[in-house]
Every structure is written in structure tokens, then in C-alpha cells.
Amino acid sequence: MTALLTRETAQSIPADGPILSARAVVKRFGQTEALRGVDLDIEPGEVLAVMGPSGSGKSTLLHCLAGVLAPDDGSVVFDGIEISRLNERQRSLLRLNRLGFVFQFGQLLPDLTAVDNISVPLLLSGVRRNEALKRADDWLERLGLGDAGQKLPAELSGGQAQRVAVARALVTNPTVLFADEPTGSLDSLAAEQVMNALLDQVKAAGTTVVIITHDPRTAAYADREVIVRDGRIPAGNGVRSA
Amino acid sequence: MIRTILQLTTFGNEQSRWRLAGIVLGIAVGVGLLLTLLGAAQGLTDRDQRRSWLNVNFEYRLDEDGEAYTLTDDTVMVGRFTDYVAGDAIERIDVAATQTTNERTPWGDPLPAPGTYFASPALIELIESLPGEQLGDRFGTLIGPIPDSALGSPDSLYVLAGVDEATLGQFQSWWIQPALAGDASGSNVVYRIVMVIGGIAMFLPVLLLISTTTQLGGAQRAERLSTLRLIGATPESVTRVAAIEMALLALTGALLGTVGWWLLRPVGARFVVDEGRFFPYDLDVSIATIVAIAIGAMLTTGIAAGVRIARMGIGPLGVTRERSEHAPSPLSLLPLLAGLALFGGVTWAFKTSNVDVMLLSLAIIGGFGLTSLGIIWAGPWLTNCASRLAARFAGSAAGVVAASRIRRHPEATFRSVSGLVLAVFTVTVFAASASSVLEADDPRDGAQVFPLSTVYAYIHEGATEADLAGVEREIEAVPGVLGAVIAMEDRNDPGSWLVHRDDAPLLNVRIEDDRAWVRFDAYNYIWGEPDAERPGQPGAATLAGDLPFVLMVATDGSDGVIDTVRTRLEASNQMASLARTRADDIDVTTRKFVNSLANLAYIGIAITILIAGISLTVATAASMLERKRIFGLLRLMGMPNGVISRIVAFEAVAPLVAVLAITIGLGFLISWMMVEGLSYSRTLHAPDIRYYLAILGSLGLAVLSVLAVTGLVHRNTGVNQTRFE
Ligand SMILES: Nc1ncnc2c1ncn2[C@@H]1O[C@H](COP(=O)(O)OP(=O)(O)OP(=O)(O)O)[C@@H](O)[C@H]1O
Ligand SMILES: [Mg+2]
Numbered sequence: 001m002t003a004l005l006t007r008e009t010a011q012s013i014p015a016d017g018p019i020l021s022a023r024a025v026v027k028r029f030g031q032t033e034a035l036r037g038v039d040l041d042i043e044p045g046e047v048l049a050v051m052g053p054s055g056s057g058k059s060t061l062l063h064c065l066a067g068v069l070a071p072d073d074g075s076v077v078f079d080g081i082e083i084s085r086l087n088e089r090q091r092s093l094l095r096l097n098r099l100g101f102v103f104q105f106g107q108l109l110p111d112l113t114a115v116d117n118i119s120v121p122l123l124l125s126g127v128r129r130n131e132a133l134k135r136a137d138d139w140l141e142r143l144g145l146g147d148a149g150q151k152l153p154a155e156l157s158g159g160q161a162q163r164v165a166v167a168r169a170l171v172t173n174p175t176v177l178f179a180d181e182p183t184g185s186l187d188s189l190a191a192e193q194v195m196n197a198l199l200d201q202v203k204a205a206g207t208t209v210v211i212i213t214h215d216p217r218t219a220a221y222a223d224r225e226v227i228v229r230d231g232r233i234p235a236g237n238g239v240r241s242a
Numbered sequence: 243m244i245r246t247i248l249q250l251t252t253f254g255n256e257q258s259r260w261r262l263a264g265i266v267l268g269i270a271v272g273v274g275l276l277l278t279l280l281g282a283a284q285g286l287t288d289r290d291q292r293r294s295w296l297n298v299n300f301e302y303r304l305d306e307d308g309e310a311y312t313l314t315d316d317t318v319m320v321g322r323f324t325d326y327v328a329g330d331a332i333e334r335i336d337v338a339a340t341q342t343t344n345e346r347t348p349w350g351d352p353l354p355a356p357g358t359y360f361a362s363p364a365l366i367e368l369i370e371s372l373p374g375e376q377l378g379d380r381f382g383t384l385i386g387p388i389p390d391s392a393l394g395s396p397d398s399l400y401v402l403a404g405v406d407e408a409t410l411g412q413f414q415s416w417w418i419q420p421a422l423a424g425d426a427s428g429s430n431v432v433y434r435i436v437m438v439i440g441g442i443a444m445f446l447p448v449l450l451l452i453s454t455t456t457q458l459g460g461a462q463r464a465e466r467l468s469t470l471r472l473i474g475a476t477p478e479s480v481t482r483v484a485a486i487e488m489a490l491l492a493l494t495g496a497l498l499g500t501v502g503w504w505l506l507r508p509v510g511a512r513f514v515v516d517e518g519r520f521f522p523y524d525l526d527v528s529i530a531t532i533v534a535i536a537i538g539a540m541l542t543t544g545i546a547a548g549v550r551i552a553r554m555g556i557g558p559l560g561v562t563r564e565r566s567e568h569a570p571s572p573l574s575l576l577p578l579l580a581g582l583a584l585f586g587g588v589t590w591a592f593k594t595s596n597v598d599v600m601l602l603s604l605a606i607i608g609g610f611g612l613t614s615l616g617i618i619w620a621g622p623w624l625t626n627c628a629s630r631l632a633a634r635f636a637g638s639a640a641g642v643v644a645a646s647r648i649r650r651h652p653e654a655t656f657r658s659v660s661g662l663v664l665a666v667f668t669v670t671v672f673a674a675s676a677s678s679v680l681e682a683d684d685p686r687d688g689a690q691v692f693p694l695s696t697v698y699a700y701i702h703e704g705a706t707e708a709d710l711a712g713v714e715r716e717i718e719a720v721p722g723v724l725g726a727v728i729a730m731e732d733r734n735d736p737g738s739w740l741v742h743r744d745d746a747p748l749l750n751v752r753i754e755d756d757r758a759w760v761r762f763d764a765y766n767y768i769w770g771e772p773d774a775e776r777p778g779q780p781g782a783a784t785l786a787g788d789l790p791f792v793l794m795v796a797t798d799g800s801d802g803v804i805d806t807v808r809t810r811l812e813a814s815n816q817m818a819s820l821a822r823t824r825a826d827d828i829d830v831t832t833r834k835f836v837n838s839l840a841n842l843a844y845i846g847i848a849i850t851i852l853i854a855g856i857s858l859t860v861a862t863a864a865s866m867l868e869r870k871r872i873f874g875l876l877r878l879m880g881m882p883n884g885v886i887s888r889i890v891a892f893e894a895v896a897p898l899v900a901v902l903a904i905t906i907g908l909g910f911l912i913s914w915m916m917v918e919g920l921s922y923s924r925t926l927h928a929p930d931i932r933y934y935l936a937i938l939g940s941l942g943l944a945v946l947s948v949l950a951v952t953g954l955v956h957r958n959t960g961v962n963q964t965r966f967e
Contacts, residue, residue, distance in 0.1 A: 068878055089882070096880025107875050109643060111650040116642055123639035124881055152650075169879075 019044040019079055019208050020065055020176060022238075026073035027060050027231075034060040036231040037074065040238035042176075047202065047209040049222035057231040058212045059180055065210065066099055066178050067091040079175065096125055100169030100207075102179040102198075107165050108153040114160075115140060115149040118168045125172060139167040143197045159190030166198050170207070177202060179211040183218055195221050262491060264455030264860060269495025269539055271853065272448040274503040276535055277527050278510055279441045281503075285524030286434065286516070290426045293394040295348035296333050297424030298322050311418040313338070318345045318353065319407055321416040326808070326826045327377050328801045332365060332399045334820075337422060338407045347402060348422055349392045354404030357382035362393050362400040364518075376805040380812045390521060397518025412702040414818045435603045436672075436839060439610050440846045443668035446614065447661030447850055451857040454657065454864065456488070456547065467556045480556055485548030489540040496536035513845065514838045570623040570652055578616025582911070584609040589915045606916070610671070613912065617667055618660050621901050622652035628900030629655075632892075639881070640888035647865075647893055658861030659897045661854030662940050663905050669847045669936045670909025673929035675916055676840050692767040692824050693750050695799030697807045699821040701728070701790045710790055713814045717795055720810065722803035724748060724796040729762065731791035739764060739792055748796040767824055793817070844932050851936065855943030862894050862951045867958060874959040886959070887952040894948050906937075 018041035027035040034057045042048055042065075050058050063069040065076055067083040068091075076083045078094070086094065095101075108117045118136035123129065140149050143163045153161055162182055169177055182198070183191035199221055202209050213219055226237050298320050304310060311317045321336040339345055339353050347353060347360065354360055359381040361369065366387060369378040378384075381403045388400055402422075410416050467480050511520040588605040625648060633645035648655045701710065714726040725748045729739040739762035743753045751760055751769040760769050793811065797803045808821040866873070866889075873886060910926070917926050 092877070092880045092882055094880070095878065096882075099880070101875075101879050103875065106871060109646070109872055109876075110869070111646040112643065113646075116646060120639050120642070120876070121879065123637075123642060124885065129637045129642070 018042055020210075021077045022061075022065060022074065023077075024074035025061070025064055025071045025076060027057075027064055027069060028072050034231055035064065035071070038064075038228075038231070038233050038238065040065075040226065040233060042208060042210060044175075044208055045206045046224060047199065047211065047222045049219040049225045050210060050212045050228060051214070051219055051225060052228035054214075056228045058228050060231075061228060062178050062180055062210060062212060066101070066176075067094060096121065097172060098175045100172065100174035100177040102162070102165045102169045102177070102182045104181045104184040105158070105161075108161060108168075110153050113150050113152060114145065114156065114164045117153070117164055118171050121168060121172045135171060136167070139171050140164075142201060143167050144193075157190070158186050159193050162186060162190075162194045163197050166194065166201070170201055170205070173205060174207060176208040176210065179209065181212055181214065183213070183215065188217065191215065191218065261455060265452060265488075265491045266495040266498060268448060268452035268455055269492050269543065270499035270502060272445065272452065273496045273499030273535055273539060274506070275441075275444055275448060277500065277503040277532065278525070279437060280531060281507075281510070281525035281527045282437060282515065282520075283434065284527065285520050286437075287426075288524055289394040289516075289520075292390075292392055293333075293398070293400075294424050294426040295392060295422060296322075296335065296400065297426070298335065298419060298422070305420075311420060313340060313407060313418050315340050315342050315344050317418050317420050318343070318422050319410055319416060319418045320422065321405075321410050321413050323820050324826075325380065325401070325812075325820050326822070327368065327372070327399075327805050329825070330368075330399060331826075332401055334401045334403065335422070336403050336405045336410055336413075336416075338405050338410045345421060347392075349389045351386070353422070354385055354402060356404045356406040356409070358385045359383070359401055359403040360385055360388045361402075362388045362398045364397050365399045365401055368399065372805070373802075375809050376802055377809065380809045394516070395518030396521060397514070409815055412704065412815070412818055414700060435607060436843065438607050439668070440843060442607075442611050442614060443664060444846055444850045444853070446618070446664050447854045447857055450657060450661050451853055451860065452543070454857055454861045457864070464554060464556055467551070471556055477552070477556070481548045481552045484551035485544040488547035489544035492539040492543040493536060496539045500532055500536070513842060515842060516838065570626050572623060574623045575616075575620045577612060578620045578908075581609055581611075581613030581616045582908070584612055585912055585915050589918075610912075613908065614664055614667065617663060617901070617905060617908070621656040621660055621663065621897070624900050624904065625656040625897040626652040628896055632896055638885075638888070640885045640892055643885075644889045644892035644896065647889075648896055651865075654861075654865060655893060656897045656901070658858050658865065659894065659901070659944075661857040662851065662898065662944060663901050665847060665850040665854050666902060666937060666940055667905045667909050668850070669843075669933060670906050670929075671913050671916075672840075672843045672847070673933035673936070674910050674913035674926055676843070677927040677929045689750060689752065690769045691750060692762070692769070693796065694824050695797050695804070696749065696794050697797060697804055697811065697821050697823050698792050698794045699811045700818040701793055702816055702818040703789070705790065705816040707790075709816050710793070713793065713811070713816050716814070717807060717810050720803065720806050722798045722800060723807060724798065727794045727796070728790045729792040729794060731789045732761075733789070737764075738762070741769075741794075749794065767827075795821075840930075840932070844936065847936055848939070851940050851943060854940070855947055858894065858944060859947040859950055862890060862947060863954055865893070866890060866951055866955045870955070870958050873955060877959050883956065886955050887948075890952050890955065891948045894944060894951075898944060 020040075020042040022038055022040040025035050025038045025040075026033070038057075038061055040061075050061065052058050060069065064071050065078075067076070067078070067086065070084055079098070081094075083091065083094070101107075108114075109120070112120070115133060115136045118139055119129070119132040122132035122135060127135070137149060140146060143166060145160060145163055145167070148156060148160055148164070151160075153164070156164065166182070169179075177198075179198070183194050186194065195218055198209075201207070209222075211218070211222065219225055226233050313319050317339075319338040323334045323336065325332040325334045337353055338356070343353060345353055351360070361381070361384060366384065369384070372378070381401055388402065390396075393400065467475075467483075471477070471480060507525050508522060510525050511522045513519065584605065588602065588609060592602065629645050629648035629652065632641065633649060636642050636645045710728065714728075717723055717726050725745075727741065727745040727748055729741050732738045732740055740759045741749060741751065741762060743751075743758050743760065746753055746760060749769070753760055762769055795807045795811070797807060804823060811817055811821040866886075873881075877883075877886075914926050
């Protein structure tokens with residue numbers, strides 16, 4: 001099973017069937033029931049937009065899918081692995097090697113240059129520094145950030161910083177990329193640049209994307225859209241066969 | 243308005259309460275330390291004053307016309323000696339006066355009549371604990387104690403013994419002066435220097451601690467203050483709030499520090515400083531001083547806080563000026579080099595000319611202060627150099643993260659370890675300097691060397707052969723005495739000792755040829771060449787024309803026997819000096835002095851290292867928690883737990899390693915300059931075990947601090963702790 005957690009087996013995705021599958025997922029925070037039985041299948045290579053009002057449980061759902069939070073009930077299966085059976089170390093390995101994350105803001109290490117920031121996940125998974133920097137440079141190039149490599153996060157524009165974050169999330173060739181309002185703090189032009197860059201790369205690599213957004217224009221890039229309301233995804237919306 | 247702001251910013255949340263506690267504690271420790279040092283300085287001055295009567299002085303020997311005084315009803319005849327018992331030194335004054343004298347003791351009692359004496363309470367206790375023939379019989383009959391007002395310390399061993407004019411007149415050294423009084427000598431000037439240096443060394447880490455805690459949670463505070471600006475607070479009111487807040491904290495800290503100092507004063511009085519412990523009231527500090535310190539603390543910290551906030555430029559939209567550090571420049575080495583140059587200059591000046599002692603001590607203090615500040619000043623540059631080097635070789639994520647952090651914030655990173663660095667610097671200077679005294683003067687026995695176990699005293703000129711034979715007989719009857727020997731004074735070379743070959747075996751002397759006499763080198767304590775000018779006259783015990791000069795008594799070396807011999811010699815009234823051993827001449831007082839100084843210094847250093855360790859922990863924790871969100875995100879992205887520990891360790895250890903080696907080197911360099919340059923006969927030796935313990939302690943604290951912070955960061959960056967948006 002550990003083999004499934006490492007990047008080398010990323011190609012072993014079953015040809016058909018969902019890459020990520022949630023069934024009857026319930027998550028409570030004290031009295032609040034953030035998720036009240038969510039069913040959701042995500043197909044390999046699919047770009048899924050998750051929408052819904054504020055406080056409806058979108059971020060919570062994403063965290064449960066990514067193995068950050070353990071559901072109180074129900075199951076999440078990633079690539080044939082029941083995530084709740086993994087221990088914390090295994091889940092860390094899974095996130096490091098098979099999943100990528102982009103958040104709204106402030107996710108770059110402030111003291112590291114753009115290129116160093118991108119290289120961190122590679123270093124964490126044991127790639128040598130020179131090799132890591134080379135690959136990071138390559139990703140800067142691909143995301144149109146060629147001249148920003150030596151800048152600190154504070155010296156980047158919001159859009160540039162988000163593209164660096166996208167590069168850092170994709171540099172390990174994850175199977176699934178999770179993005180929680182990646183353009184939420186950007187104006188529409190910058191948002192468009194970030195989304196275009198992101199989609200270009202994931203389409204080319206066949207990466208699955210789960211993207212939370214409030215912005216219909218961002219959602220328009222997606223192959224499919226689900227709406228979360230009161231901790232539920234309306235029947236027939238999340239799971240095809242239901 | 244200000245009250246609202248204070249409520250919102252100062253007492254807002256848990257973290258800010260920690261900050262408050264840290265600042266108050268830091269200031270309390272600082273104030274307590276300051277009061278202790280001031281009290282001790284005042285105590286040393288008072289002590290010097292009280293015991294000034296012991297410093298009877300040759301200057302008093304001559305009257306205004308340059309004539310020696312004669313003994314009248316208005317003068318006293320004084321002999322000033324150091325007597326010894328069981329390795330302890332006794333400050334002894336023998337006084338002779340006319341029967342109708344108008345003179346009194348410094349504390350107002352009539353002078354002791356011949357054969358009676360006053361002694362300090364500690365000495366009385368000692369006399370009572372020993373057989374009379376070992377100590378008490380030297381002085382006669384006790385009249386009463388010397389009052390505290392004439393004692394340096396409750397542990398002082400003083401005696402004021404009455405003698406008659408004729409007996410004192412037999413001694414080599416006595417004089418007549420108009421009163422039994424002297425000047426405050428400033429003899430403890432070395433203590434003052436050490437205390438000022440120690441004060442600086444202990445104070446800087448405290449200041450660093452205060453400044454670190456002040457900046458805890460700086461980002462959130464700035465955010466809140468800017469929110470207040472947004473809803474209408476003026477820049478002045480924000481600055482004023484910061485200043486008032488700090489002044490209030492300083493006041494609280496000063497109060498706490500004063501109370502703590504007051505409660506701990508009895509503990510402080512227990513420490514042996516110079517000749518003994520303090521009287522409890524010695525450490526008192528006047529109310530005015532306490533108030534002045536409190537006001538001073540409020541003003542300095544308050545103004546500093548206000549200025550800092552004003553300079554941060556908090557606007558309605560956040561902090562205007564990005565607080566990025568300048569890359570430190572090699573110019574920051576200048577103060578350090580200046581400090582070293584000052585030390586070098588002082589050493590050179592001392593070697594080549596006469597330097598006033600006061601000036602010299604000021605220069606040493608100045609040099610030490612400058613070098614200490616210089617280390618703090620140069621630290622960021624050195625840290626930066628080290629981080630560049632490390633960054634080049636860093637291959638791991640932890641290495642890259644930590645090296646980048648240090649490179650962007652060399653000052654902040656160095657500041658967190660600077661307390662430890664200073665403590666290590668101070669302990670190195672001190673331990674190395676102290677070693678030269680403790681090691682070099684260790685007395686040794688050996689062939690041709692005057693035995694340590696032999697007691698000797700100069701013989702009074704008028705002593706007859708019969709008198710001396712009587713003394714010899716009496717002394718040889720003491721169990722443990724191996725034999726008594728009389729050395730003769732060479733009539734052609736006054737002051738030199740000659741010993742007959744029959745007596746040689748008792749005294750560690752070997753005479754290879756058949757000469758009868760051997761000459762003693764009293765300066766070096768070695769038996770020299772056999773006396774070449776004197777023909778061998780085996781059998782003849784004395785030489786015509788030579789005078790008995792020194793009576794030497796070989797003993798088994800036990801304290802009791804040596805002290806009994808001393809007592810017999812001193813009570814015989816045939817001697818021109820008190821009895822001594824070679825160990826006395828090597829001066830137990832110097833060793834005691836350095837030892838007591840060392841004890842004090844290591845206590846100070848232990849406190850300093852502790853403060854520095856706290857400071858390091860607080861600073862490291864703050865710098866990590868500042869990045870709490872980002873570390874949380876990295877953990878969410880799958881960063882293994884161990885990476886955080888490695889980042890913490892790297893960020894704390896790199897600056898320590900970068901600067902510590904240099905600091906230790908500088909410490910030894912400076913003590914070498916002081917020891918080799920400022921004293922004539924001493925050399926540097928390896929420091930004693932306590933030094934290595936102190937260094938180990940520092941490193942241990944650094945490790946503990948890293949572990950503590952690692953735990954803290956782990957708890958605070960768990961995936962359940964961070965809100966990821
Ligand atoms: N760690 C937590 N502790 C307590 N309650 C939480 C926690 N995380 C989420 N919640 C609650 O769960 C519910 C869903 O929160 P969630 O963050 O998933 O909403 P969201 O859909 O992402 O909202 P938004 O669009 O504003 O980001 C909310 O009521 C929220 O208050
Ligand atoms: Mg959300």
C-alpha cells in the first residue's frame with residue numbers, strides 16, 4: 001500500500017472509475033455539522049469546480065478529500081486507498097507525493113526566493129538541490145515567471161505569487177490538485193492569468209483538479225460543477241450513477 | 243480613547259498576556275540585578291570604610307616637620323602584621339602606648355594593655371575552637387570583641403593586641419603614629435572592576451530578553467494598531483499608547499524586581515566577597531535610588547517603545563515601511579576591533595610606562611564593554627557569512643528554509659543567541675584569567691627547595707645564645723617538630739642566610755662537596771651554591787662574627803603542629819617577625835581572593851546563562867510562531883514532522899556556531915593580554931572544570947531550547963490547528 005503513496009506509481013491509475021470517491025462523509029466541529037453526508041466521485045483528469053455559499057462546507061469537504069481532516073463518518077477512497085485507514089505519516093507522504101495544494105494567499109515562505117519556494121516539495125521528497133532548482137526553473141518558465149525566480153514573495157504581485165504557488169503545487173506531478181479559492185484575492189485579469197496557466201499545465205499532464213471558487217468565471221474553466229449547500233451536495237450532482 | 247486602545251491592544255488575547263508577562267519578568271530581573279549590584283558596590287565601599295583603621299600607614303610615621311613621632315600620651319606605636327592559622331590569614335595590629343595614654347581604639351574603647359587583645363567575633367570563635375597553644379596564646383587575654391562597625395565582614399579575622407614598647411621594638415617593622423587610624427584603601431578595586439564587568443555581562447542578556455519579549459507578536463500588534471488608525475486614532479495617540487503601555491509594564495516590573503531583591507537580600511549576603519560575607523544591611527540601597535531606578539526604567543523603556551512604534555509608521559492600511567533588514571556590512575566589525583585595540587593599547591602602555599591604576603581599571607572596563615558590544619555588533623555579519631556558506635551547501639529543505647531565514651534576518655537570528663554568546667565570552671575571559679592565578683601559585687615541594695612544612699621567623703638582634711637555646715629546646719619538645727635550625731647572617735652580606743651542613747638534611751638541602759655552609763636564596767626559596775668563600779669547617783656550629791638570623795623549625799606539616807610552633811615562636815619574645823611558612827609567603831589571601839571571586843563569577847555566569855537560555859527560547863519560539871501559518875501549510879502539503887525540528891535547530895545553532903568559536907578565541911586572547919601584559923610573572927593556563935561545565939551548560943540550554951520550541955511549533959502547526967484558506 002505504501003507504494004501507492006509514492007510518485008513512482010502515479011501512472012497506475014485505474015483506466016476507469018473515479019480517482020477520488022467520497023461516500024456519506026460527515027464532519028462535525030462541536031455542535032456545527034459542517035458536512036452532513038456528502039457523496040462525490042471525481043474522475044481522473046477531470047477539472048471539478050466546487051461552489052456554494054460561504055460557510056456551506058466547501059473547505060471542509062476539500063480537507064476531508066485530501067486526508068487533512070478525518071471524517072467523523074463515511075469513507076474517502078483515493079486511487080483505491082481508504083484514506084481513513086492511513087496513519088498520519090502515511091497521509092503526509094500521500095499529500096507530499098500524490099496531491100498538490102493552492103490556497104488563497106500567503107502560502108509562500110517569505111524568506112525564500114520564488115525558485116527556492118517551488119523547489120521545497122522536491123527537496124522534501126528527497127530530490128537533490130541542483131536537480132530541484134533546475135526543475136523549479138523549468139516550472140517558472142512554463143508559468144511565464146521567467147524573470148521572477150530570484151524575487152522574494154513580498155516583491156511579487158498577487159498574481160505572480162499565486163502562479164508561484166501553482167508551480168509549487170504542480171512541481172511534484174501530483175495526481176490531484178486541490179485549490180481553495182486560488183484567485184479569490186486577485187483582480188479579474190490576474191485571476192485569468194493564473195487560471196489559464198494552471199489549466200494549461202494540468203490539461204497537459206492529465207492532472208485531476210478540485211477547485212473551490214465563488215467566481216462563476218473561474219468555474220467556467222471547469223469540466224463539471226458541484227454546489228455545496230448546508231454541508232450537502234444535492235442528489236445526482238456529486239455522483240453520476242445516483 | 244487611550245484606555246480603549248490599551249484594552250484592545252495590550253490585554254487583548256492570550257498571546258499578548260504572555261508578552262506582558264515576559265516584559266514584566268525581564269524588567270523585574272533587570273531591576274533586581276541592578277539593585278543587587280548597586281547594593282554590593284555600596285557594601286564594598288562601606289566595608290572599606292569600616293576596616294580603614296587596619297591600613298595604618300607609613301605616611302603617618304613622620305610629623306609635619308618630617309620628624310619621626312615619639313611615643314607620648316598622644317601617639318601610639320604600631321606593628322602591622324598578617325598572622326596565619328590553619329591556612330587562614332589574620333589581620334593583626336600590635337599596639338603599644340604609654341600607661342597614661344589618651345589614645346583609644348578606633349571604636350572608642352581604651353587601648354588593650356600589654357598581654358591583652360580585642361578580636362573579631364569570627365576570630366574569637368576560631369580561638370575558642372582551637373587549643374590555646376595553637377592560636378590564643380599568641381595574643382594573651384581576650385578583653386572583648388571588635389564591634390561590627392570596625393569589621394569588613396562578619397567573617398573577618400582581626401586582632402588588635404596590646405604589647406609593651408620594648409617587645410614591639412624588637413620587631414623589624416613598627417612605627418609611631420598620632421592615632422590608631424588609617425585611610426580607606428580601595429583595596430577591593432579589583433572586585434569593583436569585576437562587578438562592573440559582571441554587571442555589564444549580566445545586564446546585556448536581560449536587555450536582550452526585554453527587547454525580544456517586547457517584539458513578541460509584533461505583526462499582530464501592528465495589525466491591531468493599524469486597525470485602530472483606520473477607525474480614527476491619531477498617530478500620536480498610537481505612539482503615546484505604546485509608550486504608556488511600556489512605562490506601566492516597567493513600573494510593574496520595577497516593583498516586582500524590588501520586592502524580589504528585598505526578599506532575596508539575605509541570600510545575597512551569604513555570598514563570600516573578598517574577605518567574607520556581607521552584613522545584611524551592607525546590601526541596602528536607599529529609597530531614593532530605588533525610586534530613581536524605577537523612574538529610569540519607566541522613562542527609558544517607555545520612550546524606546548514610543549519611538550519604535552513611531553518609526554514603524556503604522557498607518558490605517560498597515561505598516562508603511564517594510565521591515566526588511568539591511569545586509570550587514572563588514573564595517574560592523576569596527577567596534578570589536580576598537581575594543582581589541584584598546585586592550586592591546588592598555589597592555590602596551592602598561593608594559594612601557596607607569597599607568598595610573600584608576601586609569602588602567604577604567605581602560606579595562608571600557609575595553610571589555612567595547613569588546614562585548616563589538617561582538618553583538620559584529621554578530622549579524624558573522625551570522626550572515628555563515629548562512630551564505632551554509633546556504634551554498636544546504637541540500638535539504640530544512641537547510642534551505644533556515645539558511646534563507648538567517649540570510650534575510652541576520653540581526654534577529656543573531657539577537658536570539660547573543661545572550662549565550664556574551665555569557666560564553668565573559669566566562670572565557672574570566673576563567674582564563676583566573677586560571678593564571680590559581681595554577682601559577684600552587685606551591686610545590688622539591689629537592690633544594692625550602693620545605694613548605696618549615697616554619698621560620700627572624701631572630702631579634704638582642705637575643706642571646708642562651709635565650710635561643712631555650713627557645714629551641716621548648717620548640718623541639720613539641721610533638722611533630724622534626725628539629726630547629728638557626729641560620730646565620732653573613733656579616734659580609736647582610737640579609738643572607740647561611741645554613742650549616744649538619745642541619746641540611748632537615749631542610750631539603752644536599753651539599754655535594756665537603757663545604758660546611760650553604761647559602762639560601764630567600765627570594766626564590768631555593769638553596770643556592772655552597773658558600774664558596776667559606777672554607778669547610780665541619781664541626782663548627784657558628785662562625786665568629788656572624789649573627790643568628792633566622793630560626794627555622796622543620797615540622798611534619800600538620801596544621802596543628804605548625805600553628806603550635808608559630809604560637810611558641812611568637813610568644814617567646816625573641817623574634818623580630820611573626821612566624822611564617824613558605825605557603826604564607828605565596829599568599830593564601832591571593833588564592834582565597836581569586837577563589838571567592840571565581841565562585842561569585844560562576845554564580846553570575848550561571849544566572850546569565852539561564853537568562854540567555856530563556857531569551858533564546860523566547861526569541862526562537864517567536865520567530866517560529868511568526869511563521870506558524872506557513873509551517874502549518876507546509877505540513878498540510880506533506881512536510882514530515884522532522885523537518886520543523888531541523889529548521890528550528892539550524893536557525894538556532896548556525897549563529898551559535900558561527901560566533902561561538904570566534905567568541906571563545908577572543909575571550910582567550912583578551913585574558914592572555916591581561917595576564918601576560920598586566921602582570922609580571924603570571925602565564926595563562928587551562929581553565930578549571932567549572933569553565934567547561936559552563937560551556938556545556940550553555941550548549942545544553944541551547945539544545946533544550948530547541949527541543950522546547952520544536953514541541954511548541956509542532957503543537958501549533960498541526961493540521962487541525964491551522965485554518966487553511
Ligand atoms: N476548524 C473549525 N472549527 C470549528 N468550526 C469550523 C472549523 N472549520 C469549519 N468550521 C465550520 O464549518 C462550517 C463550514 O466551514 P467551511 O470553512 O468548510 O466553509 P466554506 O464553504 O469553505 O466557506 P467560505 O466560502 O467562506 O470559505 C462553518 O460553519 C464553519 O464555521
Ligand atoms: Mg472556504
